[in-house]
Amino acid sequence: MNKPVTIKDIARKFRCSPSTVSRALNNHPSINEDTRRNLQEYAQKVGYQRNQVSLNLLNTKTASIGVIVPTINNYYESAIIEGIDAVLHPLGYTLNICVTNEQYLLESEYVTKLLSNRVEGIFLSVSQETYDFGHYEHLENVGKRNLPLIFIDRDYEGFSAGSVTIDDYHGAFAAVEHLISTGRKRIAHLKGPNGMAVTEQRFKGYTECLTKYGLPVEEKLIINTNFKVESALEPTAQLLQLEQRPDAIFGVNDQVAIGAMKVIREKGWRVPEDIAVVGFDNSPISAYISPSLTSVARPGRQIGEEAARIFLNYPEAAAKKDNPVHIVLPSQLIVRDSSGKSK
């Protein structure tokens, strides 16, 4: 591992000043044609790479953006990142992706690190622990700096910042309404962890839709999961053992919906004839499993793009600090086989 070649090294070699080398490499017009060519050739030969660190220091800016997400291992999150990158990369920004694994400690550590590395903005999808704990001290210094902070996917009201979320409420509402329209009367809900905005919004959509159509909200039909496919197995088995078993299950995401389907079939029931299943996320796989899964689509990529645009307009957005930009994108129900007509 050699020391990188610096402009000074080159200057020494050519018995000229660093300024000359710098200007030559940057094609500054006031540099002699021969000098320029010689220096450039030599720099190329020895593999000179401009030291961006020193430039960042000199210019007190970095053209880099922090993106903190709980996980990257799924379609939705990575679509968001893709969306941010699609808007910001062409403008020369670099993304600094941090994965918190749903841990508050890591999230806090990353915020500090990003601040310390002088990123010019932070996109934050709050971790589950942060949500549970409900304390946001780790964002205090972001506030003091008045650094652009945009909440993604999971909003936090207590902090004056931009946010882009999706309309979980209406997505869930539409899903349940659809189930009712196919004649289902006892619709169970595999809920996410309590307290998270996503979870509660979808839950609200579920209950309010039931109420609107005169169906009772039964506690027995609502069970928590942790979003993972495994966490749906036991709850689904429970639901199937009820005296009055449900005729439909609305999963908080596709994973639990798929887990539910597995259990339903293992117990000898059919999807959708005996029990309809609807998920949330419209993950790519949902169209290809059997039966294909009805699901609510979240426009992940678009979320990223909108968030990036908020960032780019931040000076204005910050001006009206008391009234930060909140964008809520619509979600869309995609009907497939798992919610077909009941028998």
Add this chain to the structure above:
Amino acid sequence: MNKPVTIKDIARKFRCSPSTVSRALNNHPSINEDTRRNLQEYAQKVGYQRNQVSLNLLNTKTASIGVIVPTINNYYESAIIEGIDAVLHPLGYTLNICVTNEQYLLESEYVTKLLSNRVEGIFLSVSQETYDFGHYEHLENVGKRNLPLIFIDRDYEGFSAGSVTIDDYHGAFAAVEHLISTGRKRIAHLKGPNGMAVTEQRFKGYTECLTKYGLPVEEKLIINTNFKVESALEPTAQLLQLEQRPDAIFGVNDQVAIGAMKVIREKGWRVPEDIAVVGFDNSPISAYISPSLTSVARPGRQIGEEAARIFLNYPEAAAKKDNPVHIVLPSQLIVRDSSGKSK
């Protein structure tokens, strides 16, 4: 967006020198107790964050590592990243994740950017385009710097660097052997894009296993895909229309295997009774779809961990530069329902 508070700002405020502030904030023993407390309190109050950029410059090191991958939107890749982080994060390294989207141009751009940002090592999972083009000029400067470079997942022989890959060959061999053991005689292969190491190694495992058991390798039974689930649909339909239709399909990954299953069922055949299906990746979902998918597991997390360890031992590894470290991890067949007994 305020300017960050600097040590100089604090020094001015307290009419002392920057050195004093620096030492106070770093708990240097030679600083007066009162001075230290006052300065620390003030720094805390105004949200001072040490400028890591200047430190990186001063120390000519960054404790950051570049990780370049074609995609993050899948289980395997993100497990690799997780593995790298698990080893390197506790040692204070920061990961700089770059997603190339399988494009050479982006890969090249990211290599330059990382070099310029003075990362201390690069983990590279070569993009598909790079593989296709087969030119590696973008790595030249990495070589000149003799910067630790570790190939992940996809090896490249032409470059003297460490690598961690998995044993695609034996994984594929085991999968096909398993199919043969359940009585299958006409085993089709949904192959990946030609030329990629992963693709060709699995293909080799497939053909050599057939040969070993005296089965013919039939061109008609081998069709290319691009790893995506959609790309398996048309090829599978083709296979089913053959006069002598296959009794098993070995997919280059789980995605195409799932796509194949869908088409098989749509055409009225049963899995596994009429046609067995085996995938590759052991993605989490494969256990939960119906029928559950037999698949070859790749130890993504372990790949990341091993790669990180190579990096940490790099000084030694570099010494024997003519003979860099190549680690090949075993893959493991996970048998599930999709490859059950034929009728």
Add this chain to the structure above:
DNA sequence: ATGTGGCTTGCAAACGTTTGAAATTTTTTG
């Protein structure tokens, strides 16, 4: 009074680069 030692603080250089202004060299012009 003077020197000794301990405690505390300041000075200056360093990391690599850019850039306005000044200095030097070369070319042109009268």
Add this chain to the structure above:
DNA sequence: CAAAAAATTTCAAACGTTTGCAAGCCACAT
């Protein structure tokens, strides 16, 4: 040939921080 103009190069400062060394101050012993 001298002076002015143009071309080219160098100087010095700046970005924010750390750190070896020098320096200041105070108390105490001689």
